[in-house]
Amino acid sequence: MATGGEGSGAGALPLRSRRGRTTPSLRLTGRREAVLLAGMLAPAAVVFSAFFLVPLARLFAIGGSGAAGWSAYLSVLTNPAHLSSLVSTVLLSLAVTAVTLAIATAAGLFLERNRFPGRSLLVALLTFPLAFPGVVIGFMVIMLAGRQGLVGEVSRALTGERLVFAYSMTGLFLGYVYFSIPRVILTVMASAEKLDPRLEEAARSLGARPWQVMAHVVLPALKPAFLSAGAICFATAMGAFGTAFTLATRIEVLPMTIYTEFTLQANIATAAALSFVLGLVTWVALALARNFAGSSVAAAG
Amino acid sequence: MTQPFHLEPVPIRMIRCAKTFDGGVRVLDPVDLEIGGGETLVLLGPSGCGKTTLLRLIAGLEWPDAGGRVVFGGEDVTALPIERRNVGMVFQSYALFPNMTVAENVGYGLRVRGIERLERARRVGEMLEMTHIAPLADRRIDQLSGGQRQRVALARALVVRPRVLLLDEPLTALDAKLRDTLRLEIDRLLQDLGITAVYVTHDQAEAMALGDRIVVMSKGRIEQIGTPREIYRNPASPFVAGFVGTMNRLPAEGGGGLLRIGGATLPWSGPMGPVEVMVRPEDLTVEPEAGAEGYTLPARISAAVFLGDRTRLVAETSDGTELTIDTDPHRPFARGDQIRLRIDPSRILSP
Ligand SMILES: Nc1ncnc2c1ncn2[C@@H]1O[C@H](COP(=O)(O)OP(=O)(O)OP(=O)(O)O)[C@@H](O)[C@H]1O
Numbered sequence: 001m002a003t004g005g006e007g008s009g010a011g012a013l014p015l016r017s018r019r020g021r022t023t024p025s026l027r028l029t030g031r032r033e034a035v036l037l038a039g040m041l042a043p044a045a046v047v048f049s050a051f052f053l054v055p056l057a058r059l060f061a062i063g064g065s066g067a068a069g070w071s072a073y074l075s076v077l078t079n080p081a082h083l084s085s086l087v088s089t090v091l092l093s094l095a096v097t098a099v100t101l102a103i104a105t106a107a108g109l110f111l112e113r114n115r116f117p118g119r120s121l122l123v124a125l126l127t128f129p130l131a132f133p134g135v136v137i138g139f140m141v142i143m144l145a146g147r148q149g150l151v152g153e154v155s156r157a158l159t160g161e162r163l164v165f166a167y168s169m170t171g172l173f174l175g176y177v178y179f180s181i182p183r184v185i186l187t188v189m190a191s192a193e194k195l196d197p198r199l200e201e202a203a204r205s206l207g208a209r210p211w212q213v214m215a216h217v218v219l220p221a222l223k224p225a226f227l228s229a230g231a232i233c234f235a236t237a238m239g240a241f242g243t244a245f246t247l248a249t250r251i252e253v254l255p256m257t258i259y260t261e262f263t264l265q266a267n268i269a270t271a272a273a274l275s276f277v278l279g280l281v282t283w284v285a286l287a288l289a290r291n292f293a294g295s296s297v298a299a300a301g
Numbered sequence: 302m303t304q305p306f307h308l309e310p311v312p313i314r315m316i317r318c319a320k321t322f323d324g325g326v327r328v329l330d331p332v333d334l335e336i337g338g339g340e341t342l343v344l345l346g347p348s349g350c351g352k353t354t355l356l357r358l359i360a361g362l363e364w365p366d367a368g369g370r371v372v373f374g375g376e377d378v379t380a381l382p383i384e385r386r387n388v389g390m391v392f393q394s395y396a397l398f399p400n401m402t403v404a405e406n407v408g409y410g411l412r413v414r415g416i417e418r419l420e421r422a423r424r425v426g427e428m429l430e431m432t433h434i435a436p437l438a439d440r441r442i443d444q445l446s447g448g449q450r451q452r453v454a455l456a457r458a459l460v461v462r463p464r465v466l467l468l469d470e471p472l473t474a475l476d477a478k479l480r481d482t483l484r485l486e487i488d489r490l491l492q493d494l495g496i497t498a499v500y501v502t503h504d505q506a507e508a509m510a511l512g513d514r515i516v517v518m519s520k521g522r523i524e525q526i527g528t529p530r531e532i533y534r535n536p537a538s539p540f541v542a543g544f545v546g547t548m549n550r551l552p553a554e555g556g557g558g559l560l561r562i563g564g565a566t567l568p569w570s571g572p573m574g575p576v577e578v579m580v581r582p583e584d585l586t587v588e589p590e591a592g593a594e595g596y597t598l599p600a601r602i603s604a605a606v607f608l609g610d611r612t613r614l615v616a617e618t619s620d621g622t623e624l625t626i627d628t629d630p631h632r633p634f635a636r637g638d639q640i641r642l643r644i645d646p647s648r649i650l651s652p
């Protein structure tokens with residue numbers, strides 16, 4: 001802060017600092033406030049630098065330090081294996097997000113609107129996987145659809161053919177849907193609880209059928225919840241490593257590709273570049289969602 | 302103002318409609334009610350007396366207990382849900398769709414009915430004119446004031462030409478001045494459209510101004526049904542007398558063709574023995590100190606409030622009964638003044 005600014009502010013200090021305390025946004029009015037603010041932000045700044053900015057900058061630099069130089073960043077687009085890995089990761093994440101939103105919205109709305117014995121137990125069960133690490137989710141998928149899995153047993157009994165899909169994209173997809181449902185259910189329930197029931201009654205009084213009430217009133221009101229929950233869901237699926245690793249090493253999703261490049265081929269620069277791209281895609285998705293959610297919240301008043 | 306359309310007036314009949322909620326709490330005793338075609342019926346009563354419940358039974362948002370029936374014109378609608386009853390509803394909280402503009406809100410009922418775009422726009426435009434909000438057509442809901450929102454809610458309910466218009470405390474959330482303006486407008490709109498309307502309020506002035514008839518309710522029961530004049534002049538129960546307008550209650554003694562109230566004696570043809578008589582504040586006249594002694598009641602002023610069009614006095618009689626009197630705003634009164642009150646025997650309301 002410029003010394004001139006502090007000097008001119010000092011004369012009016014008592015009055016302005018009083019105002020500064022009542023207005024919600026803290027203003028830098030004098031040296032003491034500036035020091036206080038700096039002191040309050042310092043720990044966050046240190047943590048942010050130590051765990052985010054510095055590694056990120058280093059990661060970015062390492063990405064360009066390999067034999068290929070900065071074109072390592074282009075390899076995501078030029079290397080067919082990397083490109084297909086990126087595309088399949090994005091497609092998987094989009095599919096997980098869409099299916100999770102559909103299932104969790106139906107379940108969340110139902111749970112929010114109906115009171116029945118055992119409801120809170122059901123909510124607890126449904127939101128249980130929230131606490132699971134990716135590896136556990138992976139094992140559960142194997143239990144279900146692996147070589148000794150339930151689906152395999154049942155399908156063999158029925159058709160003679162053993163159905164196994166745990167060690168593939170399908171398995172990963174199932175695992176991530178299962179993993180993502182709890183968070184989305186909770187967000188949808190919290191949002192649905194705040195819906196004004198009069199809105200739906202008004203729509204019905206005007207002749208709207210139940211599906212029209214749902215499409216025109218309920219779902220639009222839940223849009224901010226969809227955007228925020230969907231963005232988190234997408235970001236989590238993009239980074240799906242633990243589950244993928246548990247299921248199979250040959251599932252071509254970006255985190256697995258990064259791992260392979262890093263450990264098996266010691267291709268550190270490429271791994272760093274891919275990591276950076278993965279982070280970027282995820283960040284863009286979150287930023288877009290926040291942007292849309294912000295404007296739709298403003299529109300809803 | 303554009304020429305309003307006229308609606309087919311549909312009478313409503315409620316037959317033995319009671320309501321018990323889950324958990325066995327009966328909030329409405331069996332109600333029989335006939336609402337004439339084109340009539341504005343006001344449901345009036347204190348908070349929690351069951352007004353909204355009764356309105357929601359008519360709307361089809363609640364089902365009456367077994368045996369109750371709701372009939373619109375010749376059609377028994379008891380089994381129909383609200384979306385099949387063709388009723389217009391206006392809520393206290395407006396309940397406008399936040400994701401739609403004013404015009405889209407108003408056109409929503411036409412949209413779900415599959416009315417094609419041009420016809421829809423024409424009818425929405427006509428309705429916006431009628432409710433004086435045409436310039437707001439493209440606004441978002443969060444850009445409207447409370448009064449404007451309520452006009453949108455009204456337009457949205459009326460544009461589908463409902464058989465019945467149901468309003469649940471539509472003005473309660475607005476400030477006093479706006480409430481008066483909108484009340485007059487709603488009154489005129491209801492008259493012009495000739496629609497059957499049921500209007501819920503706990504404000505007795507609103508009820509008087511709007512209702513062709515008023516239903517006074519208390520604790521899930523109908524206390525009285527009548528025109529505003531009947532309700533005010535001939536309250537059927539002490540509850541109605543106390544709830545509608547201000548009422549003075551005086552202990553008195555009847556006997557020998559006379560009624561003795563404190564020091565005053567009046568000709569009386571009512572019951573003998575101790576009675577409680579009721580008098581409206583405007584039916585008590587303040588007499589000059591040296592008036593006809595025998596027929597007047599001495600009292601001392603404990604509060605005098607100048608209200609512009611009248612002065613409201615609170616006075617205490619010698620036995621401690623507190624009376625409210627509305628009197629001439631041009632005469633000066635002060636706390637502590639000794640006055641004499643004349644009671645017009647023909648204005649005494651006995652229970
Ligand atoms: N869904 C419900 N379940 C149980 N009790 C209810 C329900 N709805 C209303 N009640 C009860 O029924 C009674 C009447 O409610 P109602 O809303 O009809 O009153 P009201 O006259 O409209 O009151 P207010 O002027 O406060 O709106 C209240 O005691 C209320 O608690």
Ligand SMILES: [Mg+2]
Nearest residue numbers: 352353354469
């Ligand atoms: Mg109510």
